[in-house]
Amino acid sequence: xxFVTPVALVLALAVSGGAITAPAFxxxxxxxxxxxxxxxxxxxxxxxxxxxxxxxxxxxxGAKAALADADTKAKSNDDKYQIGAIKLNTSxxxxxxxxxxxxxxxxxxxxxxPPEQAGQFNAIAAEQAMGAKNYDLAIxxxxxxxxxxxxxxxxxxxxxxxxxxxxxxxxxxxxxxxGFNVQGLAALKAAADAMKAAGQQVPAQWYxxxxxxxxAARLPEVTEWAKMAYQAEPSGANLRTLVRxxxxxxxxxxxxxxxxxxxxxxxxxGLVVAGDFVEYAEMASKTGIYGEVKSSIDxxxxxxxxxxxxxxxxxxxxxxRIAGDKxxxxxxxxxxxxxxNGKIAAATADAYLGYGDYAxxxxxxxxxxxxxxxxxxxxNTRMGIAKLMSGDNAAAKAAFEAVQGGARKQIAGLxxxxxxxxxx
Numbered sequence: 501x502x503f504v505t506p507v508a509l510v511l512a513l514a515v516s517g518g519a520i521t522a523p524a525f526x527x528x529x530x531x532x533x534x535x536x537x538x539x540x541x542x543x544x545x546x547x548x549x550x551x552x553x554x555x556x557x558x559x560x561x562g563a564k565a566a567l568a569d570a571d572t573k574a575k576s577n578d579d580k581y582q583i584g585a586i587k588l589n590t591s592x593x594x595x596x597x598x599x600x601x602x603x604x605x606x607x608x609x610x611x612x613x614p615p616e617q618a619g620q621f622n623a624i625a626a627e628q629a630m631g632a633k634n635y636d637l638a639i640x641x642x643x644x645x646x647x648x649x650x651x652x653x654x655x656x657x658x659x660x661x662x663x664x665x666x667x668x669x670x671x672x673x674x675x676x677x678x679g680f681n682v683q684g685l686a687a688l689k690a691a692a693d694a695m696k697a698a699g700q701q702v703p704a705q706w707y708x709x710x711x712x713x714x715x716a717a718r719l720p721e722v723t724e725w726a727k728m729a730y731q732a733e734p735s736g737a738n739l740r741t742l743v744r745x746x747x748x749x750x751x752x753x754x755x756x757x758x759x760x761x762x763x764x765x766x767x768x769x770g771l772v773v774a775g776d777f778v779e780y781a782e783m784a785s786k787t788g789i790y791g792e793v794k795s796s797i798d799x800x801x802x803x804x805x806x807x808x809x810x811x812x813x814x815x816x817x818x819x820x821r822i823a824g825d826k827x828x829x830x831x832x833x834x835x836x837x838x839x840x841n842g843k844i845a846a847a848t849a850d851a852y853l854g855y856g857d858y859a860x861x862x863x864x865x866x867x868x869x870x871x872x873x874x875x876x877x878x879x880n881t882r883m884g885i886a887k888l889m890s891g892d893n894a895a896a897k898a899a900f901e902a903v904q905g906g907a908r909k910q911i912a913g914l915x916x917x918x919x920x921x922x923x924x
Contacts, residue, residue, distance in 0.1 A: 538578040538612070544570050548586050560594040581610035601628040608644075619650025626658045630665070638662035653698050656691030657706075660684045664713060672716035681717040685710055685725075692728075704733035711741060723749070727917070734921035736769030742917070743770065746910060753907045759783040759792075760881055760911055766796065767889065768918050774805050781814045789854035790825050793818035825851060836864065841873025853882060858890035877908035884915060893919060 540548075547570035554562035567590065570583045584606030591600035604625040607613050613621055626641035642659040646652060663684030667677040688710055692702045707729035714722035723745050730738040743761055747753070753761075762780040765771050771780065777800030784792035797815045800806035829851055836845035849864030865883040868874050884899035897919055903912035 538582055539576070540582045541573065541575055541579050543573045544575075544579045544583065547573060548583065551586055551590065555590045555593060560590065560596070563590050563594070564596075564599065577610040577612055581607055581612040584610065597628065601625065601632075604628070608641075615648065619645050619648030622648060623650050623655050623658070626655065626662075630658050630661050633665060635662040635665040638665075651694075651698075653691060653694035653700065656687045656694060660687035660691060663687060664709075667713075667717075672713070673718040678717045678719075681713050682719065685713055685719070685721070702732060704729065707732050708738075730917060734918075736765070737772070739768045739914075739918060740765055740770035740772065742914060746914065750907050750910070755783050755786045756878065757907050757911060759787055759789070760885065761914070763792075763885055764911075764914055764918060766799070767885075771796075771799070772805075774800065774810055776800075777806055778811045778814075781811050781818075784854065785814050785818060787850070789850060790818040790821050791851070791854035791856070794822065795854075795856070826855065833860075833864070836867060839871065842868030842871035842879075843874055845871060846874045846879060849879075849882065849886075853886055856889075858886045861886040862890070877903045877905065877912075881908055881912055881915070884912065888915070888919060888922075893922060 547566050551563045551566035551570065554560070554566055567583060567587050570579075570586075574580050574583060584603045587599055587603035587606065590596070591603055604621050608618070608621055608625060622641045622645035626638045626645060629635075629638035629641055638658060639662045642655050642662065645655045646659075661684075663680045667680035667684060670677060672678060672681055688706055692706055695702045707725060710725035711722060711729050714725050723742070726738070726742045726745055730742055743765055747758070747761065759780075762771075762776075762783055765776060766780060771777055777796055780796040781793045784790075784796060793814055797806060797811045800811070801808075829848060832844060832848040832851075836842075836848050839845070845864045845868035849861045849868060852858075852861035852864060862883060865879050865886060868879050869876065869883075880899045880902040884896045884903075887893075887899055888896035897916065900912040900916045900919065903909050
């Protein structure tokens with residue numbers, strides 16, 4: 501995939517410093533730069549004069565023939581640089597990309613390109629080599645452009661593409677493909693950092709490419725790329741990637757922890773495929789949150805993702821118990837207030853949260869915290885969820901930030917990332 505680079509490379513005129521005068525049509529007067537002082541062979545000068553005359557007459561075929569003749573007579577780097585300069589001027593006028601690439605290579609390889617032009621010329625040559633899928637040359641030219649101090653926000657995307665091109669589309673997790681992906685990601689990160697430093701907006705697509713490449717190569721920094729992708733484009737899809745990476749990295753989280761992760765997907769619009777909705781319903785069922793079993797399957801059906809049979813057993817079991825469960829909540833509240841610890845209050849709060857009664861859920865979670873004897877990190881996580889769903893973002897933030905450790909702290913961090921986008 502090729503990146504859309506928002507930095508345009510504008511080709512400057514390469515004006516000769518020898519006996520050949522620059523053609524008037526090649527560039528605006530203010531763009532002219534003094535070139536190196538050259539000692540060009542007389543026979544080369546004669547061929548270049550013929551090339552310029554043909555170009556002025558719009559006879560580009562004749563100009564190219566004369567330039568090819570000049571190449572056969574070149575004896576020194578001075579000759580080669582001068583021929584390249586006239587080729588470059590001719591390529592600009594004739595809009596001949598292939599000739600332009602040839603000209604830049606000839607000038608750069610001569611070693612005589614002025615320092616103020618070397619960076620830009622190498623950058624353009626790198627882009628052209630990338631277009632021709634000459635990845636090694638693109639890398640060589642790109643690195644030379646960076647070494648010359650040319651715009652890193654313009655050069656690094658080309659380098660990233662070249663490294664990814666060398667990595668190919670096969671097994672990205674084995675060498676040498678893995679190493680090329682590592683180098684490509686480093687170049688892509690450098691490009692993003694340079695764009696930020698230049699006050700430009702980084703295309704969200706870059707981070708998504710980073711996620712894909714890091715995931716394919718099985719690199720640990722995939723999570724960092726996923727975070728950057730979500731920050732650049734806080735969509736449910738990008739948050740879903742973060743959540744799935746968390747679940748994969750933490751295969752031993754409890755059903756109760758996993759439920760709070762899936763609640764985040766539901767809140768952010770990250771439930772996408774049938775398996776997402778069924779998994780959410782299963783976790784709610786396993787923890788006795790019947791209201792949420794029903795609401796998750798109802799949501800999947802309303803979106804046309806679940807058919808009538810998918811999750812049907814879970815749905816039937818939950819709906820048969822909802823009436824009795826709801827009817828017991830009043831008595832449970834009374835028992836919670838008289839209990840020696842907060843366990844009944846926490847269970848009652850869970851039920852209210854599952855039914856979408858966020859005010860009562862928050863009150864019961866608060867009571868559970870006061871009485872103690874409960875998992876404080878779980879209570880704070882779910883207090884944060886209740887507060888966020890009720891629209892009290894400040895209280896939600898405080899609750900999530902109170903979560904102290906383990907997988908719960910990471911889960912709270914995911915919720916805080918989502919909350920940050922809502923505040924923004």
